[in-house]
Amino acid sequence: MGKRGVGFYWKLAFTNLKGNRRVYLPYLLSSVGIIMMFYSINALGQGIDQGALYGGTTVASMMGLGVFVIGLFAVLFLFYTNSFIIKRRKKELGLYNILGMEKRHIANLLFRETLITAVVSLVLGMGLGILFSKAMFWALGLVLGMAVPIAFLIPWSAVT
Numbered sequence: 001m002g003k004r005g006v007g008f009y010w011k012l013a014f015t016n017l018k019g020n021r022r023v024y025l026p027y028l029l030s031s032v033g034i035i036m037m038f039y040s041i042n043a044l045g046q047g048i049d050q051g052a053l054y055g056g057t058t059v060a061s062m063m064g065l066g067v068f069v070i071g072l073f074a075v076l077f078l079f080y081t082n083s084f085i086i087k088r089r090k091k092e093l094g095l096y097n098i099l100g101m102e103k104r105h106i107a108n109l110l111f112r113e114t115l116i117t118a119v120v121s122l123v124l125g126m127g128l129g130i131l132f133s134k135a136m137f138w139a140l141g142l143v144l145g146m147a148v149p150i151a152f153l154i155p156w157s158a159v160t
Contacts, residue, residue: 009105013112016092023088027081028117034074035125039159040133041066044140046155059144086110130154 017024045063086093096106 009109009112013109013116016109017113017116020085020089023085024117027085028121030077030081031117031121032125032128034070034077035121036129036132038067038070038074039126039129040136041070043129043133043155044136059140082114126159 041063045060045067093106096109097103101109
């Protein structure tokens with residue numbers, strides 16, 4: 001397959017995402033929200049100075065539990081919504097098959113669509129998560145009654 005074939009799949013993937021935006025937009029927004037929450041809770045748990053804060057170890061372990069719960073919810077959500085989207089697009093994918101696209105080409109197209117939505121979700125989710133975590137650091141300081149208990153930072157382990 002030449003350069004034209006590769007560019008064709010990217011164009012078709014973008015066109016499909018635009019055409020199915022009524023299905024993909026809520027999926028994209030909720031994915032961004034989940035990534036934002038996952039990052040914020042993870043960064044908050046790692047930003048706690050456990051030695052300087054009374055109960056810091058407990059707070060950090062609760063944040064770790066929150067990260068686990070949000071991660072589990074995210075995995076279940078992604079599998080459920082992906083199967084929902086594929087079921088909604090069954091006729092469209094069948095039409096591609098009738099028009100001569102092989103299963104591997106359809107899989108290639110779906111992979112590109114998934115890659116686009118994943119990149120957009122990650123970029124927006126991480127960007128908003130970094131902004132939102134600043135507010136969460138401030139709110140935790142208010143709840144714990146400390147002026148500056150937690151320094152705002154961007155932990156790379158939370159980003160990864």
